[in-house]
Amino acid sequence: METLEIKDLHVSVKDDDTQKSKEILTGVNLVMHTGEVHAIMGPNGTGKSTLSETIMGNPHYQVTQGDILLNNESLLEKPVDARARAGLFLAMQYPAEIKGITNMDFLRAAINARRPEKQPIAIKDFLAQLDEALSILNMTEDMAARYLNEGFSGGERKRNEILQLLMIKPTFAILDELDSGLDIDALQVVSKGVNHVMGPNFGTLMITHYKRILKYIHPDQVHVMMGGRIVKSGDAKLADRLEDEGYAGLRDELGIHVNLVDSEV
Amino acid sequence: MLKTTTESLLTTRFPNEPAWFTDLRKQALQKLRVTKDPRFAKVNYINWGLGELQAPVQPKRPINKPSSDAYIYCSLAEALQQHEKLLKTYFMKRAITDWADRLISFSTAYMNCGNFIYLPANTKLTAPIFVNQIEHGPHAAEVSHNFIIMDRGAQATICVMDEARQPTETKHRVSEIVLEENSQLNLVNIDAFTSKAAYINRQAWIGENAKLTWTIGSFSSGNVLAEMNAELVGRRSVATINNGAITVGKQTQGMNTQVTNFAPHSIGNIRQRGVIMDQSRLVFNGIGKIIHGAHGTIAQQENRVLMLSDQASGDANPILLIDENDVVAGHAASVGRLDKKQLYYLMSRGLSKPIAKKLVVRGFIGTFAKEITHSQIRKKFQDVLERKLAHDN
Numbered sequence: 001m002e003t004l005e006i007k008d009l010h011v012s013v014k015d016d017d018t019q020k021s022k023e024i025l026t027g028v029n030l031v032m033h034t035g036e037v038h039a040i041m042g043p044n045g046t047g048k049s050t051l052s053e054t055i056m057g058n059p060h061y062q063v064t065q066g067d068i069l070l071n072n073e074s075l076l077e078k079p080v081d082a083r084a085r086a087g088l089f090l091a092m093q094y095p096a097e098i099k100g101i102t103n104m105d106f107l108r109a110a111i112n113a114r115r116p117e118k119q120p121i122a123i124k125d126f127l128a129q130l131d132e133a134l135s136i137l138n139m140t141e142d143m144a145a146r147y148l149n150e151g152f153s154g155g156e157r158k159r160n161e162i163l164q165l166l167m168i169k170p171t172f173a174i175l176d177e178l179d180s181g182l183d184i185d186a187l188q189v190v191s192k193g194v195n196h197v198m199g200p201n202f203g204t205l206m207i208t209h210y211k212r213i214l215k216y217i218h219p220d221q222v223h224v225m226m227g228g229r230i231v232k233s234g235d236a237k238l239a240d241r242l243e244d245e246g247y248a249g250l251r252d253e254l255g256i257h258v259n260l261v262d263s264e265v
Numbered sequence: 266m267l268k269t270t271t272e273s274l275l276t277t278r279f280p281n282e283p284a285w286f287t288d289l290r291k292q293a294l295q296k297l298r299v300t301k302d303p304r305f306a307k308v309n310y311i312n313w314g315l316g317e318l319q320a321p322v323q324p325k326r327p328i329n330k331p332s333s334d335a336y337i338y339c340s341l342a343e344a345l346q347q348h349e350k351l352l353k354t355y356f357m358k359r360a361i362t363d364w365a366d367r368l369i370s371f372s373t374a375y376m377n378c379g380n381f382i383y384l385p386a387n388t389k390l391t392a393p394i395f396v397n398q399i400e401h402g403p404h405a406a407e408v409s410h411n412f413i414i415m416d417r418g419a420q421a422t423i424c425v426m427d428e429a430r431q432p433t434e435t436k437h438r439v440s441e442i443v444l445e446e447n448s449q450l451n452l453v454n455i456d457a458f459t460s461k462a463a464y465i466n467r468q469a470w471i472g473e474n475a476k477l478t479w480t481i482g483s484f485s486s487g488n489v490l491a492e493m494n495a496e497l498v499g500r501r502s503v504a505t506i507n508n509g510a511i512t513v514g515k516q517t518q519g520m521n522t523q524v525t526n527f528a529p530h531s532i533g534n535i536r537q538r539g540v541i542m543d544q545s546r547l548v549f550n551g552i553g554k555i556i557h558g559a560h561g562t563i564a565q566q567e568n569r570v571l572m573l574s575d576q577a578s579g580d581a582n583p584i585l586l587i588d589e590n591d592v593v594a595g596h597a598a599s600v601g602r603l604d605k606k607q608l609y610y611l612m613s614r615g616l617s618k619p620i621a622k623k624l625v626v627r628g629f630i631g632t633f634a635k636e637i638t639h640s641q642i643r644k645k646f647q648d649v650l651e652r653k654l655a656h657d658n
Contacts (some may be wrong), residue, residue, distance in 0.1 A: 100625065
């Protein structure tokens with residue numbers, strides 16, 4: 001069993017224009033193991049995406065306090081590519097478009113980055129894996145030949161992120177708002193892909209606004225974030241309650257003084 | 266060096282060189298005195314040593330090339346002996362007609378080697394011709410003049426590349442490419458010159474209904490000044506020039522790529538893509554020219570440059586010179602950087618920074634490789650591209 005641990009994590013972001021730092025995360029604590037599904041819910045602007053990008057190692061975010069540990073080893077000094085090779089994966093909300101690189105070339109390079117330099121994956125094995133992954137996601141073969149995310153619709157991009165997840169087989173995957181911009185059919189397909197990689201050697205952290213996706217990917221634990229930290233954790237029922245009462249209800253119950261960006265109920 | 270007399274200066278000769286040919290050298294030498302350096306916008310090549318005579322080198326005895334019954338492929342020296350009539354017809358009569366600048370004058374006066382390829386009318390080759398430039402002494406500075414002549418209705422694929430060899434100070438290479446009517450040529454140049462400075466001048470003349478598909482991999486390691494020019498002389502002639510370039514280290518490559526539509530209903534296409542690394546410099550001048558009377562023509566061009574270093578510099582200059590109304594002409598140009606977001610995305614899947622960069626470069630330039638239909642040539646193109654990228658580390 002492997003463990004990803006977030007300890008008292010404080011993160012600031014520097015505004016590109018004003019050069020002022022603003023603290024977004026104010027002490028996040030979270031422990032997750034392989035074999036578990038965690039969901040983080042929370043209102044807009046509360047730092048959910050900051051948390052996922054910081055775990056992955058996006059240089060835009062500065063850790064000012066606390067630690068991120070994979071199997072008790074700190075990841076803070078490691079750049080993003082080393083974290084990825086150590087087993088982390090982030091399905092991004094807004095993946096970059098890169099013209100000139102085909103999906104297929106990219107996937108192969110990503111797989112080979114995890115293998116010894118002299119032992120790249122055999123083409124035959126690669127294609128077999130790719131075929132299987134494409135069929136799980138109802139994707140056609142021409143997706144593999146297209147340039148990376150270029151001209152992809154919102155739904156295609158999400159699928160493509162999960163295609164990478166299926167091919168790369170990480171230890172811990174963070175799925176940042178996988179459900180946003182997906183219709184019901186696409187949501188089911190994408191969830192099917194995630195469920196396919198589930199198992200004792202894989203852990204997931206889902207970031208979401210809605211309960212909707214939790215119908216397809218069942219969480220063991222649900223955490224609620226407000227004001228840059230986790231304010232409540234519970235089982236799947238917590239998500240039901242949020243759906244009924246909104247985030248404001250929980251905020252008032254806990255006596256937290258944060259402004260919810262979009263709802264002042 | 267111009268203080269002595271013309272005659273005594275001009276010591277370069279092919280064995281048993283015909284008098285008319287020597288006269289051309291002398292005329293070129295006269296021109297050398299009065300012509301100016303060719304204009305390459307935003308490229309400063311004054312100190313490259315081009316157009317200056319290194320230790321004078323006599324041409325080597327020609328080696329017999331693996332010629333075939335279907336076509337002629339031999340050295341220029343040999344062609345002067347055995348195919349003089351053909352040479353008289355084509356030597357600076359079609360593709361190049363004038364010693365317009367100092368470097369072409371120099372290259373003509375001091376030419377010391379070259380290849381000659383001639384495909385007779387209606388010869389259709391299925392297997393490609395591979396040309397490995399160029400026989401001359403190990404330390405000799407190449408000043409070559411090369412021919413590819415496609416007679417009427419001929420069809421062929423030709424790949425010209427350089428095996429790595431002892432680097433020389435300079436290299437001057439002039440090529441004339443002639444496509445007579447209804448002929449078709451797929452031409453692939455894979456340039457991996459190791460000389461400190463190279464002057465490349467390639468001129469194509471394209472007759473009626475003829476079609477040139479031309480791919481150039483500009484992967485040299487030294488400074489390069491290159492002129493690639495296609496003249497659409499016949500009606501409905503077509504030329505596509507794809508030029509992929511990479512510059513590394515402190516090198517500079519300046520490239521003028523031009524297509525001129527002389528004839529009605531001709532189609533010209535220029536696509537250039539360059540990647541600039543380290544402290545290098547790359548300049549693309551794409552020139553689309555439509556001559557008055559060439560109605561119903563198409564002239565398109567695209568020049569794209571990708572900078573992978575803060576200390577690199579580059580230019581992509583599209584120039585359209587149009588003297589006719591009834592035409593379709595367009596251009597696109599961009600100078601871009603690999604942005605942080607893209608790099609982060611690639612690295613977030615485990616790719617190290619150098620590999621992520623390579624992947625981007627391979628994708629950017631490799632587009633042209635993918636369009637090369639012949640697999641063996643495609644592989645060679647990709648291999649040299651990979652070598653150039655490996656050089657980067």
